[in-house]
Amino acid sequence: MNRIDNADNEPKTNRIEAAERVFEYGYRDKEKKEKGARSPFQVDRDRIIHSSAFRRMRNKTQVFGVFTLDYYRTRLTHSLEVSQIARAIASILNKKYYLNIDIDLIEAVSLAHDIGHPPFGHLGELIINEELKKATGGECGFEANAQNIRILNFLEKKFYDSKNNKIYGINPTLKTIDGILKYKMPYSLSDKKKHFIYDGDIFILERLHGKDFIQYLKNFSRLLNDAKNKEARENFFEASRCIECQILNAADDIAYATHDIEDGIESKLIDLGGHFKVNKYIKNEKIAVQVDNFFENLRNIFNRGESSMYRIKVKTDLKEFFSNYISKFILNIDLENRKNIAVRMKSKFNLEIPIDLGDDSYKYAVVWKKGVNLEISALKQISYTLVMENREILFNRYKAEHMVRSLFEVFSDIKNIKLYPDDFNELYESGFYGGFGQYGFQVMCADYISGMTDMYAMKLYSSLFDAGT
Numbered sequence: 001m002n003r004i005d006n007a008d009n010e011p012k013t014n015r016i017e018a019a020e021r022v023f024e025y026g027y028r029d030k031e032k033k034e035k036g037a038r039s040p041f042q043v044d045r046d047r048i049i050h051s052s053a054f055r056r057m058r059n060k061t062q063v064f065g066v067f068t069l070d071y072y073r074t075r076l077t078h079s080l081e082v083s084q085i086a087r088a089i090a091s092i093l094n095k096k097y098y099l100n101i102d103i104d105l106i107e108a109v110s111l112a113h114d115i116g117h118p119p120f121g122h123l124g125e126l127i128i129n130e131e132l133k134k135a136t137g138g139e140c141g142f143e144a145n146a147q148n149i150r151i152l153n154f155l156e157k158k159f160y161d162s163k164n165n166k167i168y169g170i171n172p173t174l175k176t177i178d179g180i181l182k183y184k185m186p187y188s189l190s191d192k193k194k195h196f197i198y199d200g201d202i203f204i205l206e207r208l209h210g211k212d213f214i215q216y217l218k219n220f221s222r223l224l225n226d227a228k229n230k231e232a233r234e235n236f237f238e239a240s241r242c243i244e245c246q247i248l249n250a251a252d253d254i255a256y257a258t259h260d261i262e263d264g265i266e267s268k269l270i271d272l273g274g275h276f277k278v279n280k281y282i283k284n285e286k287i288a289v290q291v292d293n294f295f296e297n298l299r300n301i302f303n304r305g306e307s308s309m310y311r312i313k314v315k316t317d318l319k320e321f322f323s324n325y326i327s328k329f330i331l332n333i334d335l336e337n338r339k340n341i342a343v344r345m346k347s348k349f350n351l352e353i354p355i356d357l358g359d360d361s362y363k364y365a366v367v368w369k370k371g372v373n374l375e376i377s378a379l380k381q382i383s384y385t386l387v388m389e390n391r392e393i394l395f396n397r398y399k400a401e402h403m404v405r406s407l408f409e410v411f412s413d414i415k416n417i418k419l420y421p422d423d424f425n426e427l428y429e430s431g432f433y434g435g436f437g438q439y440g441f442q443v444m445c446a447d448y449i450s451g452m453t454d455m456y457a458m459k460l461y462s463s464l465f466d467a468g469t
Contacts, residue, residue, distance in 0.1 A: 059453035083110035086251035109179030116147025118450035179244035290378035
């Protein structure tokens with residue numbers, strides 16, 4: 001029987017109660033009506049699925065976007081695939097180590113992990129962050145993972161508190177939020193480039209880990225943001241993620257490393273000679289070997305001779321090829337006791353993260369076995385070099401960048417407030433953005449643009465700037 005450090009057969013109770021939600025604002029009675037019908041995590045999952053932000057992901061870029069054919073993956077299909085992979089990982093770890101990782105919780109965090117992504121993928125995220133920092137003198141920034149939390153807690157507009165004239169989001173459980181929180185570094189203590197949460201959500205970190213954790217961040221933020229200490233920063237992010245977040249991260253890596261390449265082959269951006277171009281940029285010999293192995297296997301699929309069903313056979317072989325990769329990656333995920341990581345952090349960086357390692361959610365680290373991390377790195381490099389840096393994709397990225405910057409310029413000017421939809425006008429007039437002081441309007445601009453689909457952003461840009469529309 002497989003155990004880790006004599007883990008008990010009996011499932012343990014986490015420090016955070018399963019039903020504990022981010023806010024208590026007078027809607028407990030509504031939630032009590034169905035008490036027992038669904039678990040708190042099933043409620044979270046269902047609210048996420050029924051949210052408008054979730055539906056909008058169908059027209060948000062994964063890699064190819066609306067400029068290309070319509071059968072490629074979007075943020076929505078990617079999230080569904082991540083959910084399926086993450087559930088499989090959690091089920092295997094539960095059986096292997098007698099754990100009690102909640103599958104509904106895994107599904108909820110997987111479905112919501114990209115819900116805050118703006119139009120045009122990571123490019124849109126980068127541009128909105130740059131423009132918002134410029135418009136606020138560096139006081140505010142934008143980050144997609146942080147925006148996930150903002151959407152779930154506020155922007156989805158599920159509940160209205162008439163007594164206090166406030167709107168709230170889906171009011172998720174703290175554990176669902178924790179499962180999505182990949183980067184537990186407040187914006188004001190970060191390098192302000194990427195990988196942070198908004199300062200308004202620091203209270204969540206305190207709810208999860210206590211005041212000592214916040215003080216720790218203040219004491220060591222300078223070291224963790226030092227470009228010379230990238231390893232310490234990455235170790236901090238890894239060590240502060242709960243097991244559900246780690247499983248999500250692993251599933252996201254698997255989906256990204258396989259499915260985006262599958263779309264790349266389908267679109268003919270990746271061909272049999274691609275390894276020559278990829279290997280020019282790889283310095284790690286072990287990763288270069290994995291790149292060569294990938295293209296050799298790909299060559300075998302395409303060189304199996306002509307037949308009346310050749311094209312169909314290639315398609316089915318490619319499906320099996322990537323399915324085998326996914327299965328291999330899932331089956332080679334394991335757990336390591338977090339105490340080992342804590343010892344390394346203490347000895348190497350003199351950093352002792354104040355997180356309760358006795359809590360089931362933080363006791364273990366998810367690790368790769370048998371060098372599959374090298375294979376995943378190789379697939380990511382192939383995707384980046386041959387897909388993301390493809391000339392056609394770069395043309396589209398240039399167009400997208402111009403659109404996002406132009407939209408931000410228009411909607412960050414308070415003189416254009418009447419160009420916003422009525423609900424945003426009401427939010428602003430009711431003081432919803434008052435907590436941002438003089439920069440509330442600019443933050444609303446970032447919320448509005450980041451919530452757009454690729455198609456909506458293109459239509460709005462055309463309405464504003466194309467004389468013929």
